[in-house]
Amino acid sequence: MSTRSDRRWAELARELEFTRLPELRRQAEGWRNGLTGLTALLAVLVLLKGRDDLTGLPAWARGTATGLLVAAFVLLTTGSLLAVRAAHGTPEREILLGGQALRRWTEQEVARVTRALAWASVCCVLGVILVVGALVVAWVTTSDSATHRVQVRTNTGVMCGELILVDPQQVAIRTETGGQISLPRATVQSVQPAKSC
DSSP: OOHHHHHHHHHHHHHHHHHHHHHHHHHHHHHHHHHHHHHHHHHHHIIIIIHHHHTTSOHHHHHHHHHHHHHHHHHHHHHHHHHHHHHHOOOOSSOOOSHHHHHHHHHHHHHHHHHHHHHHHHHHHHHHHHHHHHHHHHHHHSOOTTOOEEEEEESSOEEEEEEEEEOSSEEEEEETTTEEEEEEGGGEEEEEEOSOO
16 A cells, blocks of 8 residues: 555544544434334334234233333334434533543543444344234234134024035035034024134
């Protein structure tokens, strides 16, 4: 490398001391925007879709998934607040007029911003992991929805089983004990969903 190139790199290294805080603030704004978006998305999904999806889960799974989602929301909100603090700082009580005082404040602020960004990224990753954990709990514990259990009321009585076929001539169900049963449509009074038989 040439002497001129070495000198330019040395100048850039010296300037880095003065540009580090604004660069960190820009990074923090990006984290703030991302975390705020993730938190808003999670809140919308939980408020609009979450309750319908969790109602079919067993009680322990519903509690676990809800706890994971609440913890994820808290972590993502905390990460957003840390990123906001890193991006904008805190109001100072005094204005720094001296060069050395400004230098000390800048060094301390760089350390605080770096620490806040590190914690914001940890909160973001943990929040996403908890959301994925809640989804896994919901997927693993959800019963198979492909079976549609129905209660069929006929002239002769009530039958319960898995719905197989409904057409103008017949209603076919599969019972746990009797296998497949075809009922003439004229004898069927009602067909209603059933949670269990």
